[in-house]
Amino acid sequence: MELTINVDETTRNGSLLFKAARTNDTGAMKKLLESSDVDPFIRGNLEETILHTALLNDNKDVMEVIVEMVPSLINEPMTSEMYKGETPLHIAILKQDINMVHYLLQHGADPIHARAIGSCFIPGPYGQCYYGEYVLSFAACLENEEIVTLLLKHGAPLQAQDSLGNTVLHVLVLQPDKEMACFMYDIVTSFVTNKQKHKVQSIENSNGYTPLKLAAAEGDTQMFNYLVQKQKRTYWTMGTISYCVYDLTHIDTWGDHKSVLDIITSSKKMQVRKLVDIRPVKELLHHKWKTFGLKYFMLWMISYIAYTSIFTAVCLYRPLKRMPDNQTDNFTVMIQKTLAESYRTKGDYIRLSGELFTIVGAVVILASEVPYLARIGPRNFFGNASIGGPFPLLMVAFSFSIFIAVIFRLLGMEQESIPLSVALIIGWCNTIYFARGFRMLGQFSIMIQKIIFGDLLQWCCLLFISIIAFSSALYILFQTLDLTNYPYFRDFQMTLYTAVELMMGLIDFPIPYNNVTPSFIYIVYVLYMIFAYLLMLNLLIAMMDDTYWRVAQEREELWKVQIAATILLLEKRIPKFLRHRSGVPGITLGFNDDDKWYFGVEEIIPEEKGKIQAGGIHMAKSVGWEVIRSNLARIANMKEYTESTPF
CATH class of the missing domain: 1.25.40.20 (Ankyrin repeat-containing domain)
Incomplete structure (x- = not known):
């Protein structure tokens, strides 16, 4: 109480x-x-x-x-x-x-x-x-x-x-x-x-972003441009022309594995891609592409096509021999040679050199692609067209197919043609990746990826359900009939294949019309053709058409991001002694107060009367006109300051 x-x-x-x-x-x-x-x-x-x-x-x-x-x-x-x-x-x-x-x-x-x-x-x-x-x-x-x-x-x-x-x-x-x-x-x-x-x-x-990187990750062009302009220094001004140097800290990839350029190329946000047209990102990417990106990209493309051609040649001339008459099955006339029989003549050893070259190339591809796939993460294997989408993963599959073919060759297994054919398909289809290096072809590479991993995958999931349903129904209806008269429906696997052919309009309904066939089979067939052929196929066409026009609206922007992603990929994969740092060190420009690197951009400013201003407020006391004049030509093209040091 x-x-x-x-x-x-x-x-x-x-x-x-x-x-x-x-x-x-x-x-x-x-x-x-x-x-x-x-x-x-x-x-x-x-x-x-x-x-x-x-x-x-x-x-x-x-x-x-x-x-x-x-x-x-x-x-x-x-x-x-x-x-x-x-x-x-x-x-x-x-x-x-x-x-x-x-x-x-x-x-x-x-x-x-x-x-x-x-x-x-x-x-x-x-x-x-x-x-x-x-x-x-x-x-x-x-x-x-x-x-x-x-x-x-x-x-x-x-x-x-x-x-x-x-x-x-x-x-x-x-x-x-x-x-x-x-x-x-x-x-x-x-x-x-x-x-x-x-x-x-x-x-x-917590995400590893500085304020500048956060603005880039959010696709905030206004804030990003503001932060970049805050770090800009005016090197000299002459009439309406001003030469400005931009701080590359957090923007360039040199010594920074999560730079603004990395964020732009790895992001799936549409607004982030717009940063490729903002100064100095636009000028920096252009400089990188012209100075080393295009050169190494063309070398990479030519090397890959040559490698794939050699692999194709050794596949076309793989060791085969005629099947003995007492072992023929009336279908197969050639079989795989044994390992001892495969390397006897001069031509065999020429082929062997090509095969060894192919195996070494597969090892190199695997050693370069697996760490890259581990770094970008599984979410980007298919979804991000900028960094290559499925191509790195396909390259790994290509290498594994070659290794499997080698094992089959060593064991004398006749199924060697299966991994070789898979590797040939993947190898040549991967050449589409190099379309990104060309303005005219790059957009088609993007569209193919968008359609396959967007529209086509969704459509195939729906189509698979309908094909399974109607194939099962047709097979059940034909089970009670004399299947010798209906060879296209003799088992479920053949019925499934027939349903796919019917859906694509490749064949007519494969039944003998002089035989009596239950009427309900025709009803199921008509329903299937209406649903799978008319509805589903036209739905896919409409989806692809929509994707085409959507990508077409931003193809230029997407192509620029692909070029940026290619530049960063080349920077990380070329040997250390060939890597070059873009820009010039601040100490060379007279900025003795820091160890940053800068990138020069020529800008047009509103017309002002007056004399030439050298160095701006940051350099008026520390650098004289002689220093400016001696460095002017150098910073204008940025070619003499491509320092070769590791990342």
Whole structure:
């Protein structure tokens, strides 16, 4: 009985506390907090404290009373699942009340460690807003310059990472209001030195993305262009022509296995592909393709075609002999020679050299493709046309087919022709991959991949069900008849093959019309032709037509991404001593404050009257005109600074 009275009294006093906080009743709040029967740390329905309630209701007077009488509440977070971690400082920032924020900071509010990690503040279907958990991120996302400045002056860290590894700069990149995000990005980074700024901008989140890479991964062309332009330096200006150098850090693949170029070529998002036309990515890819990509690609293509031709030749002239008359089955006239009989003449040894060359090539293909497949992951084997789609996987199948044929040859097995025929089909079909190197043919390679692994796979799944259904029905109907008169339906396998031929319109209904055939068979046949031949076949044509026009709208963009993917593939596969780094080192350009590499781009600027400006604001003191003049020709073509060093 006594316990019940105390609980009721505590509950009543708690209600009075929250009522005073909501109504801004400072007198009642003081009396309640002075009472020994009141627990100032009592929680509400959402696990909020009375200080949270006062701030949520914009009651500054009662808030000051609570802070003065119970100062430890100032950093108490909510503990409910939805609002877990939200402190009074978070609420004051969300209210955008600069006076409340200033007051809380003066009285010990923590701007460094306070984190709102409730489900309300995380990205996803259940989150209502994602502001990065920390108070600085909250203020930046709400575009309150005064509060951001105040928090930074009180030590709020730019490098603090939330549960997703995102800093305030990452969070700004993700904001939908790009104009606001760019403005606040400038404000936040203006409080640190250039060296610290570079360090903060190089922090990677849980996915390995810096702010620049995150903008690329999101396909945010506006934010990406803004971040790139921030790193641009003007090298010289002459009238309306300006020569600018762009920082290649995080953009180029040199020393970075998750660069912007890697993101562009591996992403399936349509908006990400648009980055290939943004400076300096466009100019960098063009430079790479012209300086080494096209040369090595053509060498690779010619080598592969020559290799496949040699393999075809050794297959066409594989060792066969005439079957003895006493062993003939009236169908087979040639059989495989034994291993001892296969290598006797001069022509046999010439063929042997081609066979050994083929085996060595298969080993090389396997050694290069398996690590690549392991790196890109199974999701990209078929879905991503930019990085080759199924071609790397087909190359592995090609190598295995050759190895199986070698085993059959050594064991003297007559089934050697099966893996050889599979390898020939795969080997020659893989030459379609090299169509990507040509503007006119590249789009067809894309369309073939899109149709096969998009439309055709879906259509085949539906067709398989219908063929199985009607084949089973036809076979059951023919089981009771004299199958010598119906050879096309003599067993289920033959019935299934006949159904495929009928579906493709290759044959007429193969029954003797002079024999009496049950009428229901004709009914099933008519239904099958309506469903499989008229409906399904025309559906496939319509789907392929839709895919063609859809791909045609973006074929130029897709082709450019394929070229980019090919360049990166060549960079990773050519020997180290042949690899070249694009751009020029900053120290060569007179930027003595860093070890970055830059890529030069000539730009047209609005016409301005005046004399030639050399070096811009970054080089006016450190580099004279003589240095600029000596390096001008070099940076214009970027050919003398292709440093041959490993990735």
